[in-house]
Amino acid sequence: MSNLPKTAELVIIGGGVIGTSIAYELAKRGMKDIVLVEGDTISSGSTGRCGGGIRAQWSTPENVRLAMASVERFKSLESELETELEFEQGGYLILAHSDQELQQFESNVKMQKSLNLDVDLITPSQAKEIVPSLNIEKITGATWCPSDGSINPFLLNFAYARAARQKGVKIFQHTKVIGIEHKAQKITGINTDQGKISTNQLVNAAGGYAGFIGKLAGLDLPVVPHRHEILATEQINRFFKNMIMSFEYNLYFRQVMDGGIVGGQTNPGELPGTDIKSGLTFLKEMSVKLTHFIPKLKQVKVIRQWAGLYCTSPDAQPILGKIENLAGYYQAIGFSGHGLMLAPRTAVLMANCIADPDFQDEDLSRLNLDRFKHGIVSGERSVV
Amino acid sequence: MKDDIIICRCQDVTEQEIVDAIKKYNLSTVDEVKRVTRAGMGHCQGKTCRKLVEQILSRELSRPVSADQYTTLRPPTRAVPLDLLANAEQSFDKVVSRGRGGHNE
Numbered sequence: 001m002s003n004l005p006k007t008a009e010l011v012i013i014g015g016g017v018i019g020t021s022i023a024y025e026l027a028k029r030g031m032k033d034i035v036l037v038e039g040d041t042i043s044s045g046s047t048g049r050c051g052g053g054i055r056a057q058w059s060t061p062e063n064v065r066l067a068m069a070s071v072e073r074f075k076s077l078e079s080e081l082e083t084e085l086e087f088e089q090g091g092y093l094i095l096a097h098s099d100q101e102l103q104q105f106e107s108n109v110k111m112q113k114s115l116n117l118d119v120d121l122i123t124p125s126q127a128k129e130i131v132p133s134l135n136i137e138k139i140t141g142a143t144w145c146p147s148d149g150s151i152n153p154f155l156l157n158f159a160y161a162r163a164a165r166q167k168g169v170k171i172f173q174h175t176k177v178i179g180i181e182h183k184a185q186k187i188t189g190i191n192t193d194q195g196k197i198s199t200n201q202l203v204n205a206a207g208g209y210a211g212f213i214g215k216l217a218g219l220d221l222p223v224v225p226h227r228h229e230i231l232a233t234e235q236i237n238r239f240f241k242n243m244i245m246s247f248e249y250n251l252y253f254r255q256v257m258d259g260g261i262v263g264g265q266t267n268p269g270e271l272p273g274t275d276i277k278s279g280l281t282f283l284k285e286m287s288v289k290l291t292h293f294i295p296k297l298k299q300v301k302v303i304r305q306w307a308g309l310y311c312t313s314p315d316a317q318p319i320l321g322k323i324e325n326l327a328g329y330y331q332a333i334g335f336s337g338h339g340l341m342l343a344p345r346t347a348v349l350m351a352n353c354i355a356d357p358d359f360q361d362e363d364l365s366r367l368n369l370d371r372f373k374h375g376i377v378s379g380e381r382s383v384v
Numbered sequence: 385m386k387d388d389i390i391i392c393r394c395q396d397v398t399e400q401e402i403v404d405a406i407k408k409y410n411l412s413t414v415d416e417v418k419r420v421t422r423a424g425m426g427h428c429q430g431k432t433c434r435k436l437v438e439q440i441l442s443r444e445l446s447r448p449v450s451a452d453q454y455t456t457l458r459p460p461t462r463a464v465p466l467d468l469l470a471n472a473e474q475s476f477d478k479v480v481s482r483g484r485g486g487h488n489e
């Protein structure tokens with residue numbers, strides 16, 4: 001399979017949703033001779049392990065804007081990529097469990113509304129109207145955004161890859177990057193276990209391994225991989241279409257189109273690392289929480305559990321664009337557990353900035369690596 | 385007829401759907417077929433169909449059958465009811481007292 005080209009205009013590292021969507025958007029803008037290398041197979045990384053949730057209810061304006069613009073793209077993506085993606089705007093219900101949390105939500109909602117998001121603070125009984133089986137015992141209120149929703153992550157990833165291929169992008173799977181060459185602060189090539197490619201431009205879209213790719217280029221990037229576990233139950237009749245989320249009780253879950261419940265949490269005390277084993281502790285904790293919130297799930301069986309990596313940045317916002325002192329190096333990393341939902345807008349911004357050196361965008365510049373120059377910035381709070 | 389032959393009984397995936405997906409998305413492994421078609425994601429977790437999927441791949445791509453290609457079997461080995469797992473851990477308060485665990489606080 002090693003018919004790897006000797007040269008390329010640009011190499012994208014990583015065949016997850018970020019790498020493949022950037023490849024597609026660049027090819028769409030007419031860039032030729034793009035090569036994408038993927039160490040394993042398409043969607044084998046975080047993308048193929050994620051929850052598929054899409055929400056614009058964030059606490060930073062950058063995340064809200066990126067997510068809202070992505071939702072707009074999601075609406076037309078099925079026809080643009082000519083395939084079914086199971087995109088559905090079933091809404092996100094985010095639960096509050098104290099007055100203090102409600103106050104934080106109130107200020108989030110105010111900021112979100114100022115950006116024209118269709119979000120509202122609602123009462124526990126209104127939450128119960130949305131999901132009649134919800135146990136509202138420990139709930140003081142909630143936020144509800146009906147335009148939030150979900151998508152099938154696999155289909156999205158494979159659809160971008162297919163559309164990119166159709167526009168001439170060459171995708172090489174089972175091709176792992178093991179070295180990056182640069183000279184006089186310019187990218188000159190990459191080394192893979194299948195051979196070398198000379199190139200003056202590359203995109204680091206390696207998900208949980210983004211920090212490792214950075215090291216290969218001599219960069220010390222402020223991103224860390226963290227394992228996140230998730231489970232799926234057997235199929236049951238669909239009784240809710242929205243995502244349910246609680247930051248305080250640390251979980252999110254939804255019922256996917258085929259009827260299974262899919263949900264996860266952030267394991268307390270999880271240390272950085274790339275190990276993605278799954279464990280019984282997670283299964284027990286999630287079961288307690290799921291059956292608390294939806295008591296009628298008690299008899300429902302778990303059929304599968306797995307784990308994947310979050311690529312965590314210091315402020316839980318992505319790190320995008322070019323960097324100082326290394327020409328030709330671009331990155332779209334650090335999505336901190338929300339890269340699927342931000343992918344469509346991220347890909348547009350990344351492709352614009354690669355294709356046009358004069359391209360300017362407020363979010364792109366705010367999300368550049370240089371924001372960390374002066375220490376840690378305050379960041380996104382609404383995370384599980 | 386390939387569209388009459390069910391390969392994954394749990395998820396109701398036909399041979400034709402698998403062949404179409406292989407062609408449409410350039411798939412070459414059982415795991416990829418699983419991600420696109422859901423064959424092997426159902427109740428039995430692919431215990432029967434993963435072998436059949438590999439045979440279809442081998443035929444469509446004209447390559448030998450490879451046991452390495454069989455998809456990863458994910459835990460639990462058997463389906464377990466949520467309340468059985470929940471009872472093993474017992475109280476909601478105990479579980480949530482372990483904290484939120486967020487990495488970005």
Ligand SMILES: Cc1cc2nc3c(=O)[nH]c(=O)nc-3n(C[C@H](O)[C@H](O)[C@H](O)COP(=O)(O)OP(=O)(O)OC[C@H]3O[C@@H](n4cnc5c(N)ncnc54)[C@H](O)[C@@H]3O)c2cc1C
Binds near residue numbers: 017041044336338339
């Ligand atoms: C359990 C879980 C639930 C999640 N839920 C959601 C959700 O509901 N909504 C949401 O928006 N996001 C969610 N996320 C986050 C989301 O999955 C990621 O942010 C997103 O998939 C990142 O995409 P990516 O393309 O950057 O990374 P990946 O999909 O990981 O792709 C990176 C690719 O790079 C490849 N690679 C790595 N190293 C090399 C190398 N040296 N050479 C070549 N290739 C290499 C990997 O094999 C991988 O395929 C979740 C994540 C997890 C783990």
